[in-house]
Amino acid sequence: MPAPDTFPRLLIEHAQTRGDRPAIREKDLGIWQTWSWKQVLDEVRSLACGLHTLGLRRGETLAIIGDNRPRLYWAMDAAQALGAIPVPLYQDAVAEEMAFVLSNAEVRIAVVEDQEQVDKLLEVKARCPLLEIIVYDDPRGLRHYDRGLLRSYDDVQGVGRDLERSQPGFFEREVEQGRSSDVAVMLYTSGTTGTPKGVMLSHQNLIETGRGGIQRERLTADEEVLAYLPMAWVGDHVFNYSQGHVAGFCVSCPESPDTVLTDMREIGPTYFFAPPRVLENLLTTVSIRMEDASRFKRWLYARCMSLARRWGPAILDGKPVPLVARVGYALADLFILGPLRNVLGFSRVRVAYTAGEAIGPDLFRFYRSLGVNLKQLYGSTETSVLVCIQPNGQVKLESVGTPATGVEVRISAQGEVQVKSPGVFRGYYKAEGATLESMTPDGFFRTGDAGFFDEDGHLRIIDRAKDVGRLHDGTLFAPKYLENKLKFFPFIKEAVAFGDHRPFATAFVCIDLAAVGNWAERRNLPYAGYTDLASQTAVHELVRGCVEEVNAALAADPRLKGSQLRRFLVLHKELDADDGELTRTRKVRRGFIAEKYAPLVEALYASGPSVHVETQVRFEDGRTGMVQADLPILEAMIVEDEAARRAA
Amino acid sequence: MQGKVPGPVLLEVRGVSLSFGGVHALREVDFHVSEGEVCAIIGPNGAGKSSLLNVINGVYAPGAGTITYAGQTRRAMHPHAAAAQGIARTFQNIALFKGMSVLDNVMTGRALKMRRGVLWQALYWGPAEKEELEHRGRAEKIIDFLQIEHVRRTPVGRLAYGLQKRVELARALAAEPRLLLLDEPMAGMNIEEKQDMCRFILDANDELGVTVVLIEHDMAVVMDIADRVVVLDYGRKIADGTPAEVRANPEVIAAYLGVPTEADERAVAGAG
Numbered sequence: 001m002p003a004p005d006t007f008p009r010l011l012i013e014h015a016q017t018r019g020d021r022p023a024i025r026e027k028d029l030g031i032w033q034t035w036s037w038k039q040v041l042d043e044v045r046s047l048a049c050g051l052h053t054l055g056l057r058r059g060e061t062l063a064i065i066g067d068n069r070p071r072l073y074w075a076m077d078a079a080q081a082l083g084a085i086p087v088p089l090y091q092d093a094v095a096e097e098m099a100f101v102l103s104n105a106e107v108r109i110a111v112v113e114d115q116e117q118v119d120k121l122l123e124v125k126a127r128c129p130l131l132e133i134i135v136y137d138d139p140r141g142l143r144h145y146d147r148g149l150l151r152s153y154d155d156v157q158g159v160g161r162d163l164e165r166s167q168p169g170f171f172e173r174e175v176e177q178g179r180s181s182d183v184a185v186m187l188y189t190s191g192t193t194g195t196p197k198g199v200m201l202s203h204q205n206l207i208e209t210g211r212g213g214i215q216r217e218r219l220t221a222d223e224e225v226l227a228y229l230p231m232a233w234v235g236d237h238v239f240n241y242s243q244g245h246v247a248g249f250c251v252s253c254p255e256s257p258d259t260v261l262t263d264m265r266e267i268g269p270t271y272f273f274a275p276p277r278v279l280e281n282l283l284t285t286v287s288i289r290m291e292d293a294s295r296f297k298r299w300l301y302a303r304c305m306s307l308a309r310r311w312g313p314a315i316l317d318g319k320p321v322p323l324v325a326r327v328g329y330a331l332a333d334l335f336i337l338g339p340l341r342n343v344l345g346f347s348r349v350r351v352a353y354t355a356g357e358a359i360g361p362d363l364f365r366f367y368r369s370l371g372v373n374l375k376q377l378y379g380s381t382e383t384s385v386l387v388c389i390q391p392n393g394q395v396k397l398e399s400v401g402t403p404a405t406g407v408e409v410r411i412s413a414q415g416e417v418q419v420k421s422p423g424v425f426r427g428y429y430k431a432e433g434a435t436l437e438s439m440t441p442d443g444f445f446r447t448g449d450a451g452f453f454d455e456d457g458h459l460r461i462i463d464r465a466k467d468v469g470r471l472h473d474g475t476l477f478a479p480k481y482l483e484n485k486l487k488f489f490p491f492i493k494e495a496v497a498f499g500d501h502r503p504f505a506t507a508f509v510c511i512d513l514a515a516v517g518n519w520a521e522r523r524n525l526p527y528a529g530y531t532d533l534a535s536q537t538a539v540h541e542l543v544r545g546c547v548e549e550v551n552a553a554l555a556a557d558p559r560l561k562g563s564q565l566r567r568f569l570v571l572h573k574e575l576d577a578d579d580g581e582l583t584r585t586r587k588v589r590r591g592f593i594a595e596k597y598a599p600l601v602e603a604l605y606a607s608g609p610s611v612h613v614e615t616q617v618r619f620e621d622g623r624t625g626m627v628q629a630d631l632p633i634l635e636a637m638i639v640e641d642e643a644a645r646r647a648a
Numbered sequence: 649m650q651g652k653v654p655g656p657v658l659l660e661v662r663g664v665s666l667s668f669g670g671v672h673a674l675r676e677v678d679f680h681v682s683e684g685e686v687c688a689i690i691g692p693n694g695a696g697k698s699s700l701l702n703v704i705n706g707v708y709a710p711g712a713g714t715i716t717y718a719g720q721t722r723r724a725m726h727p728h729a730a731a732a733q734g735i736a737r738t739f740q741n742i743a744l745f746k747g748m749s750v751l752d753n754v755m756t757g758r759a760l761k762m763r764r765g766v767l768w769q770a771l772y773w774g775p776a777e778k779e780e781l782e783h784r785g786r787a788e789k790i791i792d793f794l795q796i797e798h799v800r801r802t803p804v805g806r807l808a809y810g811l812q813k814r815v816e817l818a819r820a821l822a823a824e825p826r827l828l829l830l831d832e833p834m835a836g837m838n839i840e841e842k843q844d845m846c847r848f849i850l851d852a853n854d855e856l857g858v859t860v861v862l863i864e865h866d867m868a869v870v871m872d873i874a875d876r877v878v879v880l881d882y883g884r885k886i887a888d889g890t891p892a893e894v895r896a897n898p899e900v901i902a903a904y905l906g907v908p909t910e911a912d913e914r915a916v917a918g919a920g
Contacts, residue, residue: 029788030800141851258798 005180006203008044008081010245012175015041018248021221024070027255027263035070037248040077043157045171048078050160052170054109054133054151058083058177061105061186065089065098065121066113068227068253071137071153073241075111076231080184080203081175087186087198088232091117097196099124101188105198105429106130111153114138118150125149180204186429187234187381198429199234199381209384209423210242212405216389217351223249223271224348228260234381235355239273242384261285264345272349275356279374280363282344304336305369312337312369317393337370346372353377353389360488361397368395376400378461382438382445383407384423388459398557399458409459410444415476416465417451418444450478452559462560467590469500475562477505479590482565485553489546490515494575494582496593497565498601504566506604508597509543510534510574516542531629534570540634543570547636555639564638567604569611572629578618603633654875655683657716658827658859659704664713666699666883673699674710675883681827686853686860688874690867690894692903695880697863698740701829704861705730705737718826731760736825738816740832740863746805750815753804754790757822758783787822793855794818794848810841814848821852828852830862834869842866846873867904871895879903 004010014023019038026033035043056062062079064086066072072088079086087105089098091113098120102110108130112118114137121134136142137153163170184203188196213219227240244251249271254263261282274282290301311325321329341347352367352374359376367374373392378400379385387409390401403409407421424445427435438446450468451461462468462478469477479497486495486509493512499505513530516539520527527533551564575581581593594601596615603611614628659681666674673696681687689697702708704715706725714721718733725735736757744753762769762783768776791797794814799807804815813833820828833849834842850873852858864870870877870891877894879887881903887894894900 029785029792030797031788140855143854255797256795262798262801 005207006080006175006178006182007184007207007242007245008077008175008178010207011037011041011044011077011081012172014245014248018221021248022250023244023248024073025250025252025267026070027253027259027266030255032252032266034250040070040074043071044074044077044081045164046157046160047074047153048081048160048171048174049163050156050158051075051078051084051109051135052082052174053159053163054135054156056082056084056109059085060109061085061087061107063087063089063102063105063107063110064112064231065110065117066091066137066231067257068229068231068236068240069113069137070253072111072113072231073227073251073253075135076185076241080178081171083174083178083182085183085186085200087188088230088237089188090230090232092230095120095123099127101196101198102128102131104196105186105188109133109135111135112137115141118142118145122149178203180207183426185237187232187237189381197431197434200426200429201381201384201423202426205384205423205425206238206242207246208406209386209404209421210238210246212407212422213238213386213389214243214247216405217271219243219247219249219271219351221248223247224267224269225249225251225271226254226260226264226267226269226345227251228254228257228264229273229275234385235273235275238385239271239353261345265343266345268345268348270348270350272346272352274352274354276354276359276363277357279354279359279367283363283366286340286344301336304332307332308337308369308371309365312371313365313395316368316371316373317395333371341370341372346370349373351375355379355385355400358484359397362488364397378459379423380447382425383419383421383447384425386423387419387421387447390458394456394458396456396458399454399456399460401458403459408444411452412440412446414465415450415452415468417447417449417459417461419447420444454557471499471505471562472501472503473562476559477563478560481560482507482550482554482563483588485550486546489549491519491542492546494588496575496588496590498594498604499563502605505563506601507547507565507568508571508593508600509547509568510571511539511543513574530574531572531627534572535629535631540570540632543568544634544636548639551636552639565636566638568634568636569600569604569631570634572613572631573615573617573627576617600631603631606633609633654685657681658683658718659861660716661700661704662714662716664700664703664710664715666696666703666708666710672883674703674880676713677880677883677885679878679885679888681859681861683826683859684853684857685875686849686862686873688870688877689861689863689880690865690870690877691880694882696883697880698831699883700880701737701831701861701863705735705829731823734824734826735829736820736823736827737829738813738820738831738833740835742809742812742816744804744812744816744819747803749801749803750796750807750818751787751791751800753815754787754818754822755783757790757819758787760823786824790818790822793821793851810837810845813837813841813845817845817848817852821856821858824856825858828858828860830860832863832865834864834866842869849873 004013014037020036022034023037023040024035062084064072064075076086089101110121112134118134118136125131133151134149135151135153135156139152180203182203183200184206186198186200188198225240227236229236240251252267254260307328311321311329314321315329349372352372354374355377375390375395377389379387386404387407388401389404410418412418420443448465449461450463450465451459454460462481467479471477477499482497483495486492491512492509494510496508497505511534525538533539547565547568554560554564581589600611610630610632612630614626616624617627618624657680661677661679664674664677691697703710706727709724715725764776764779791800796814804812834845846869853860874891877891879894879900886899887897
């Protein structure tokens, strides 16, 4: 028998070969409820038959909205069994955003979690005339609602069971008709650039990519995962739904979004994914709790963590480590690291991934020194996520690892990363033009990211391709890369790098008022506010230290060595979204800033010692005022090579 | 919510007066609550709102008047009898066991429903275990209902004020009351917490069929969720009706805005 090549077939196979093993769990009323593969198949079958009775047909779409719930995952299975396309939506999206996706995807039927989502759909009903039926799971608060559009999940399953009785084998026949090249799911990209686009991924895309990842990490049917990230996000879809179906491991759904930490400790996942901000929040919780601990505990924690930072990553990578260090680490593990992993729910983690944005070195090192095998990966919705993964034992902060099984990665002449893999999508929904633009003539997907392979064959992503420029001497200049490096310092809140078509790289730096203010207070430096603090020589020296550290790190890299920051200035005001300098999601608007502060940029490349600036600022109540200052142009030391760095 | 058909009268207070020495907290108050209603009691500070709740659940015995609850007329309620017959309440200044977890606090709400004694419970075997599990199940339903799963194991003392208020409501609901008395359930909350609390009170009324009497200062909240509003001023009832009626009542406006009216002056003289 050939291996099952669609998700419904995978589900049927698991139900036949290992029907009593747990497939999915959910904590309900404080107790973990488990459904076996056999039970899941029964639930999915009834739901699919019910949805068919409601009129869901092959090729149509089914919207799915809510937190990670087994019943919503089953809706995904059910739609796929009928050859329909599930479209999960972000559950915290406002009604407006949902309206776009619902009408773009021509959704007639939606399966939603509760009243909150029902309310949103009813609100946009007028703009989505196609929407006919809303199937809800949790009836709470819906008793007095107009029944016109609403059906309860249980009723739909009940209707489905009637169909099963009258037409036995209906479900299996529908599954029979599915092909692996059919679109399995449609995920809308978040749309930071323009309107959201529906990314169509086929069964084959997801199953082959998922299988590649499973082989690479040697995942088995015994893994435990916690599904806590939005169902509409490709990460959840691949790591939980797809790989869960391929490998047959059990997916657990948290009780509520607020209980994830507790649920994670109880489940003890072995395979885990978290974007850097989640890892950062976890670390913050630990740090805050430690502040409140007794002096002895704080001392013990500090001792053990410094030992762990020194030796933990090397031990994790299987590198040679002196015996004394091993013994010390084992003791630290006994007293602090082990219990800490337990509190964080990391006790059983074999493989943990992070991706999505650049991860700070301290954060990354924290988890690795704890003994958690945290690795970075690279991918996008259009490539079914898994493009590059860091191999065990070769984890580096700067790179995202080597291409995954079956994935071909190349760097175009312009420095863009291009990917050909079984996971590359079928296209954007109803956007032929955009699909064509995103592919090269020979079938590679243009990621839009700029990167290169380092000496070990690991891919390094440095910036968005359109932002990358060249210095006069042709050296690569990746502004976001430099800015991120600077922003990893707690003292630096924002940075804006310049250098395209310039002789050397420079930067504006905004200090972090809280962190630098605290630092100044501890040194008894008086200051009257942001502008005053940012103009102090001691603060300039502090920032210079950070910039020079960045230069030292750049010097270690032959390709980026030339783009060290030669000059910088500390801005007299914080960059603010109200002044148009940041986007609402706090991303620096580099072009706008370069224009607004053109004289400052010129001064960075001129020979004067300082520059005078007057800027209009907008206060929160809408009034405007002027801020003026003389900003000194500061020089930073350029590091020649790695030897120089060691000497320094 | 408005336009809900009132059920039979669940509680009737007739001619109740209460005084502490020379202070008349309540003067011949008549009022009733129908089954399934959300009834708000409002009034300026010292109007006798909390005293009225205390009379209803038997903390105070009124000097005159009668209380009819669920068809039984009494001179005074007894706290234990009130609780046993399905009257639960929360307090103005949170009365929870600060050192105990949320779950344990909610479980104390089930105490009256437990049939096994302390020794049985300590033994935690056979019937006692079964009973405990059943009560735990009920408590979990309430925890789910009020969405406090994430703090289930957290000691109440460590929770934010708004959450503590919600836990207190949970404990009251755990007793599966017919009549729920809430003494300023939203005092000191921010807008968002108030909205949540309103939602929970309405849901408890709607989904669990609990009759609610609540004291509240925030007029926007009262107008939003109450089916009927009773206004007290210096121990006297000065108005009783739908929110719209009460809002238009000149005496109420006077009591709240401080415009002296005849009635007001009489009341002041009386209280003095």
